[in-house]
Amino acid sequence: MMLRIGQTLSSLALGLALATTALPPAAWAAGASDTDQERAARWQEIAKSIFGDRQIAPTDSLVKIDAPARALDAALVPITLTMPNDGQIKAVSLIIDDNPAPYAAKFEFGPAADPTELKLRVRVNNYTDMHAVVETQDGKLYEAKQFVKASGGCSAPMGMSDEEAMKGMGDMRMKFAETGAGKPVEATLMVRHPNFSGMQMNQVTRDFTPARYIDKLTVSAGDQTVFTLTGDISISSNPVINFAFKPDGKPIQVAASDNQGGHWQHSFTPPSPTN
């Protein structure tokens, strides 16, 4: 994977809670002045490293990315992915081109999924293109793109000690929106986890807090998978994911694991459908 080390290091200094510290956004953030051609070339390289030689066709109907043009908080950039719910979407990948680890997340949908709307929160380290790539059931790939202005989201220290940030790690909550009988249910999954990026430095020890992030998370409705998420350091701390599923009256199971061997399981009971 292309890391563009020079740029990444030069961006370590930028960002974090700019608004709370009265430092203005960095207009000169790394990557801010790249040309469209440079961005496109970078994307070609990243796409090749992830998808090999497979063709990726542009789309404006199979997936759409909504993200703020300028992030209020580079460590928490809300992303909405919109896809059709006609059974043809097999998986969606989110790639943040200029992040140190660009491949942010991959959602593979199961039979209980309704992929119409998927929300997650990510870290953005530079002014960057963001790509969503969907794979359809026939194995084809389609991409959509959105440009986001943010900087420092991956290296931004958390506002607390590592110990404090790890309190309650693995706790989960799920909220269900009201729904009619037979309709998909919208749900919000919240997971307590610092999702340390490995780029947050502790000045006392002069060490970077080791990366510790949710790398696998599976949501099932009864025996049927809703989605399996493969995650990375670009997902914000305390991950929150909004999704929809087709209820069959059975509990929702969530199993999560992180890259340091942590493993957590929770079960949630969706409300009975109202007629």
Added chain:
Amino acid sequence: MTAPAVQPRAFSRRSALFGGLCLCCMPNLGRAAESFAMEEVGPGIFIRKGLIADATAENADAIANIGFIIGKNGVLVTESGGSLADGAWLRAEILKRTQKPITHVVLSHVHPDHAFGAGAFVEDKPVFIGHAKLTEALAARGEFYRKRLIDLLGEERTGPVVYPTMTVADTAEVDLGDRRLTFTAHGPAHTTSDLSMIESGSGLLFPADLLFVNRIPSLDGSLKGWLKEAERLKSMGPHRAVPGHGSVAVDLAPALADLIGYLTALRDGTRAAIAKDVPIEKAVDSVARDQRDKWVLFDTYNGRNVTVAYQELEWE
């Protein structure tokens, strides 16, 4: 006179991006500082009003209310400034007024506009007073802030990260001979390292950024905690206070009422958004809008405050 000369980088292309201002005509802090005045808000207590603005290359991050107290035995710096340049300016103001040694420098919390002036006082070997949690907070963020400030001001005008040498976990007292300072370490509120102080001679409260006046409060600790600590400030006794931003001295009760009004609107609006499943990206544009006319820089900070509040309150 003490502010370093403008660094060449102040005229680099990146600086020229700031608001499209013609930097050639902008003064450096040394000259800008002449328009700054120290106001004597109590006997021997001098405060400079910070700019209601964000840090820029030109203002050297001189955006917080900073100052000093001249006691019988020495000088206590109430807030040191937003950069080495800002702290050096303050130190010169002290030397104009007294020959007494600078014995204490307060580090009121972790934010750079309050912490980076401290470097200018290292040579005086004062006691640097901070919250018990400040060391940890500076360890996590100090270097990050410093690099960010260097990008803006250059290394010479930024200065080092200075750590407290005396920490306060609950309360503490410092005696300047003719007057005492009583410190209180607060729970997570504006930040996780907020330290307030009461001066015995004037009875003035120095709440630092637990109290914003005129400038929109910025949330970086705990919203619920801040509301709790604001109530605590009310019960501490003083009627007048020197806020971290805004006028140099205010009546505490109405100023706190305004602050609590904003924080309450932020809390209630964010809670309502969460209860109605309004996502964070929509809540940032709808919560606390009725406070917009009451605060300078509202559009710059409110959305960010909602983002912080949302993360805290969604786990309730």
